[in-house]
Amino acid sequence: MKTKIREVIEKHGKDLLKYPNVIGFSNLPQKRIRRGKVVDELVLRVYVTRKVPEHLLRKDEVIPKEIEGVRTDVVEIGRIKKLQGYRERYRPAPCGVSTSRADQNAAGTIGWFMVDEDGNIYLLSNNHVWANENNASQGDPLIQPGLLDGGDPEQDIIAELYDWINIDFTGNPNTVDAALATPIDLSQVYMSIMEIGGITGKGDPALNVIAKKVGRSTGYSEGTIIDVNATLNVEYDSGTALFQDVFIVQSDNVIVQPGDSGSPILDGEGRFIGLLFAGNEEGTTFVGCKASNIEAEFQNKLGKKIWILLANAYPPFHKEVVYEVQKVYPSSLEVMGLSLQMIMQFMVFTAMIGFVNLITKEAVKIEW
Incomplete structure (x- = not known):
């Protein structure tokens, strides 16, 4: 059924845009929405600015309930x-x-x-x-x-x-x-x-x-x-x-x-x-x-x-009064600077640990 719906969308999708109030359609098979709830029925979904009672429309203005065996579902989303x-x-x-x-x-x-x-x-x-x-x-x-x-x-x-x-x-x-x-x-x-x-x-x-x-x-x-x-x-x-x-x-x-x-x-x-x-x-x-x-x-x-760009930082939480330059959270350059500073500190710490381990090993050798 999904393949059939895709074929119908490819063939007739843009024709649906000619109907009154229609502004779009889904390019994928969708489940029907009935009274605000999703039901287990695959359909061709059509988006309209507003739903109009069928008796107020001419016959050629009514969206077909079925196209080549595929059921349609009209969903109101307003003007975009x-x-x-x-x-x-x-x-x-x-x-x-x-x-x-x-x-x-x-x-x-x-x-x-x-x-x-x-x-x-x-x-x-x-x-x-x-x-x-x-x-x-x-x-x-x-x-x-x-x-x-x-x-x-x-x-x-x-x-x-x-x-x-x-x-x-x-x-x-x-x-x-x-x-x-x-x-x-x-x-x-x-x-x-x-x-x-x-x-x-x-x-x-x-x-x-x-x-x-x-x-x-x-x-x-x-x-x-x-x-x-x-x-x-x-x-x-x-x-x-x-x-x-x-x-x-x-x-x-x-x-x-x-x-x-x-x-x-x-x-x-x-x-x-x-x-x-x-x-x-x-x-x-x-x-x-x-x-x-x-x-x-x-x-x-x-x-x-x-x-x-992939970048994860703390959310800004203060605003600046208009035209007053008040730094209320770190800039992008400062964030990168802090990251580099932490890396350098870690490298220094690692080097010190290695040096201490080396001295300890030498001391053990001397004792023996």
């Missing part, structure tokens, strides 16, 4: 669109906090870090947060906090735009909404996520497990991954963009708001699994692009190896 928003100033700047372009009255979220084969370190967020939906230039200044949050376009610059993956608005599928930036000063950024800390690794999203994120507007929130391979239409200022191979996180509570775009998404074990780039108007659903696709897209664009 880009997010933008507000908040405060932090130094060193961790991830999960407000950021924007210096020339745009907006605010999104700093996501995480990447590192290339040459050892260069980059900050990571969304294209629509830092690259203005493809309308940007390399070297554009980026600030923290965002301009909408009172960020100063001259005093609060923390990075320069390095590169981004273009978003296609012509109907061709996208897999990521992502941009890279070069930090102005590594001592002014912190490889840690507000309320969480660093990451324990990276991985792929798994169905029906808890995903957590920290974002500009809603802070720390959790939801359940309901789809790990979805195709969705996402609304932007520049038009509607089709995304595929993205994952969906949903909750009964509000877990996302404007300003959370760019938020890092982690699984229950603290592994980085993706970057939040869209959500529904109700705030109960957000969409993420996968870490593996982010790496693959940038490796292809830059022509060299680049990875999600």
Whole structure:
């Protein structure tokens, strides 16, 4: 049955997008959701902005209950669109906090870090947060906090735009909404996520497990991954963009708001699994692009190896009053310095133990 469902999705998936209120579908066989509960029946899941009683629709507007012997299941997730928003100033700047372009009255979220084969370190967020939906230039200044949050376009610059993956608005599928930036000063950024800390690794999203994120507007929130391979239409200022191979996180509570775009998404074990780039108007659903696709897209664009940076640090726990420079937790350089200092101390300690053992052996020989 799974093979049959995959064949039908491949053949008819995009045709479903023509129906009213339909914004996407799952690329994998899914279990039916009935009255909020998952039941043991494999179906082709179709995502809509809202469910409409069948008698209010024309016959040609009704999603088929069955396609070539495969049953469909209509799931309401609301309209999916880009997010933008507000908040405060932090130094060193961790991830999960407000950021924007210096020339745009907006605010999104700093996501995480990447590192290339040459050892260069980059900050990571969304294209629509830092690259203005493809309308940007390399070297554009980026600030923290965002301009909408009172960020100063001259005093609060923390990075320069390095590169981004273009978003296609012509109907061709996208897999990521992502941009890279070069930090102005590594001592002014912190490889840690507000309320969480660093990451324990990276991985792929798994169905029906808890995903957590920290974002500009809603802070720390959790939801359940309901789809790990979805195709969705996402609304932007520049038009509607089709995304595929993205994952969906949903909750009964509000877990996302404007300003959370760019938020890092982690699984229950603290592994980085993706970057939040869209959500529904109700705030109960957000969409993420996968870490593996982010790496693959940038490796292809830059022509060299680049990875999600693996760094586990303590979570930042104090904020800085806007415009007051108060060091409240160690910078990335200080964390690396402390690590080197501990290694040196251990080496000295090991050498001393070896020296003491040598003297002891010589003393024993003399006594004999």
